[in-house]
Amino acid sequence: MIFELSLLAERPTRIVGGTNAKTGLHPWQVSVHWGDPDRGLEQRHVCGGSLLTAGWVLTAGHCKTLAPQHPRPLGRFLVLAGKYKLGTTEDTEQSSRVTRTFIYPGYSGTVAPYDIALMKLEKPFELNPFVATVSLPYPETIPRGDAMLTGWGSIGRGKNFDGPMILQEAVLPILDYDICKRALDKALRHEGRNPLHPTNICTGPLDGTKSACKGDSGGPLVTENAFGQAEVIGVVSWGLFPCGGRNAPSVYTRVSAYVTWIHKIMLNH
The missing domain is CATH 2.40.10.10 (Trypsin-like serine proteases)
Known part of the structure; x- marks a missing residue:
């Protein structure tokens, strides 16, 4: 092979x-989307992440590098919490834009060590049984x-x-x-x-x-x-x-x- x-x-x-998975069993799991409907750029899932606090998400450093690879890199990151099934709006879900992404110093952006990042949310999530840290x-x-x-x-x-x-x-x-x-x-x-x-x-x-x-x-x-x-x-x-x-x-x-x-x-x- x-x-x-x-x-x-x-x-x-x-x-x-x-x-x-069973619904609500992994409430810290989030979906990181990229896109901008206002510019005709469909938002789509690009990465997973973990909710550390109501306003901070842990993810991989290379998730940030995915955005410029899009033919129209004018979008933004959006985090969806309380998700179970992608592609549909669910009663349990919440969304928040990412205002800043912090990538660990030394990460090269490729298959390499130090591949970790933090995303700060514009609006903290409301914690509940389906959205938790x-x-x-x-x-x-x-x-x-x-x-x-x-x-x-x-x-x-x-x-x-x-x-x-x-x-x-x-x-x-x-x-x-x-x-x-x-x-x-x-x-x-x-x-x-x-x-x-x-x-x-x-x-x-x-x-x-x-x-x-x-x-x-x-x-x-x-x-x-x-x-x-x-x-x-x-x-x-x-x-x-x-x-x-x-x-x-x-x-x-x-x-x-x-x-x-x-x-x-x-x-x-």
Whole structure:
């Protein structure tokens, strides 16, 4: 199989190997849209994200770089919370424009480390059972065990996209860093580089039955902490395309490496 390095953002359908999520079970999940109907530019889902506070969203740095690639880059970011099914207006949904996007310094805009960003909302959301926040991990903690991935990423194992627009979920095993690195070193031996960094984490399974995919970018990888709270440990960053191949881990930005930066940005802006 020929592998292609891919930032996991494009047309949304669903997670490879995922199942339909239950309504309201992941209330921190948001959909980041790009466009501007006033200029005839349809707003569409480009990334996922996590609601950290009523007015701040955590997402991937490369989500910001998607906007200029549009043939008419005159749009704006809009965040939709309380979403379950894309492409339809739901009673539970709220929307807010993004006023500023803060990308972690040093991120190159490609398949690379430091792929994390914060979006400040024009109008904070009203929190309720369908729109709620997720907790941050303790700084520099290394997550282990299983984690929950949610998003509207592609189900396709090829380059075709198929499936409903309903939010998907999948429980995935967190891989040991060295195991992930070895798998990617082998898969990318013809690429000449492996962008994996110690500030990344990876999920399997390495049999390829479940995987993040295009459209999941920026979305949350979540575990339950010692207090019974949902805790965002990863932000979907990149992977090997087509999705769902054997020995092809999904790669996330490890949130615990950026907690100090996150607090600093939210406090000062």
